[in-house]
Amino acid sequence: MGNALRFLYKNCSQPTTTESQSLGPHGVSAQNVGVSALAHDILHFEVTSQVPEGLSKHVVSSKKAQSNWYKKLLQAWKQAKPPPRTPEETARLVIETLKRHQKADVEGLLAFYGLPLPHTLVELSTGAPSTLPNGVKYELHTLPVDVKAVADGDTITVYVSTTDPRESSSVPKEVQLAAIQRSKARAERNYPKADALHKKITDQNYRVINIQNEEILAKKYRIRLRGIDAPESAMPYGKQAKEELANLVQGKCEVMLKKGLAWHYTAYDRRTELANWEKEARAKRVGLWASKNPEEPWEWRKDQREGR
Structure with missing residues (x-):
């Protein structure tokens, strides 16, 4: 991303x-x-x-x-x-x-x-520079993010309206039809039928969300933040990492490193600035670095898989 x-x-x-x-x-x-x-x-x-x-x-x-x-x-x-x-x-x-x-x-x-x-309309210019930060391929223009959608300190679920230009051309026809039929069923107070149609929608990784009394068909995305690995929810500092990400849904994922609430995940991202931010947090002994020997999330997950 x-x-x-x-x-x-x-x-x-x-x-x-x-x-x-x-x-x-x-x-x-x-x-x-x-x-x-x-x-x-x-x-x-x-x-x-x-x-x-x-x-x-x-x-x-x-x-x-x-x-x-x-x-x-x-x-x-x-x-x-x-x-x-x-x-x-x-x-x-x-x-x-x-x-x-x-x-x-x-x-x-x-x-x-x-x-x-x-x-x-003005004449189109050629060679115009991108407005996105260096390395960013695209933006997701999401609907408001529910705090409950934050799984832990490095994973979040978001929804993007299907009327967004990026999504509009790829919505399956059966999902579009189910959304229209669901709206009619609700208008007729046929809630069992509406619920069955909504399940059909969610099974395709979409959802109908009500925002300010307007029903919006949206695509579901589960985003894993690049370059960091935060403690799992059951680990020490897992709760703090999750709460910090919930507060930073408009921020950059690397802030988690600066606050000592994630490891630099070198297996997937070797950027030097991420390594430096982790090093600075270690030196300041903030967040999880207040512990003498915090357990790495990848080792913790390995132990869980092996039943240790």
């Missing part, structure tokens, strides 16, 4: 009055949900062949023509490597995919999702 993990919470806040001129279909600013709303509607179209309600107020073409747009957008979205992540990238994909259609319709579709209009 690189030398840092950055967990970003989904912004679900309501817009201020000054944002009211650039609202997407969900009543929040395009910066927050424009890309996600389009990704959601494309996936929904793949399952139901239905275009979103309210779109006809923004465009002049028929529902049949709108269905044709979403077929093309679905194909273009799946072929994009990687899928668009920003409002600007998404607007360019829409414009390129629907360039043979009426200008008014293309602009109406963009306005419906609060995406940038063609005349507001």
Whole structure:
């Protein structure tokens, strides 16, 4: 995952009055949900062949023509490597995919999702430097992380909304359909059927999560922090390591080394800065280094396997 993990919470806040001129279909600013709303509607179209309600107020073409747009957008979205992540990238994909259609319709579709209009887009520059820290390949834009999802000092479970551009093109069709059917079952108060459908979803490593009264289909990720090995929960300092990681879900995993709550895991990562941070923690005798001879987690796990 690189030398840092950055967990970003989904912004679900309501817009201020000054944002009211650039609202997407969900009543929040395009910066927050424009890309996600389009990704959601494309996936929904793949399952139901239905275009979103309210779109006809923004465009002049028929529902049949709108269905044709979403077929093309679905194909273009799946072929994009990687899928668009920003409002600007998404607007360019829409414009390129629907360039043979009426200008008014293309602009109406963009306005419906609060995406940038063609005349507001600047020319793409080449060779632009990456905004990610050195060694980081990608970010996971997760939903809010539950403290219960922290297994120990070096492992955490997170969920990423399937409307995220990185996820939207890879959701299994049976999961999409189960999520839609589950929502209908709950609306009909058929809770046994809804529970059975949710199990079908979780068996595929997905989950429906309720955030601020909105149900979100999300992909589950179990993340093992690179380069460190923290004490297991049953070991001395295991509880402290787990609590520290829970407090650092937006921080870097190497902080655990600085606080003396993990070993440098040289079997998987030999970066010198990690070795130096462990050395400094040892010298200061902080955390687990307050003990004279703390047991290494890998040796402890070996003993457990061998029944010692």
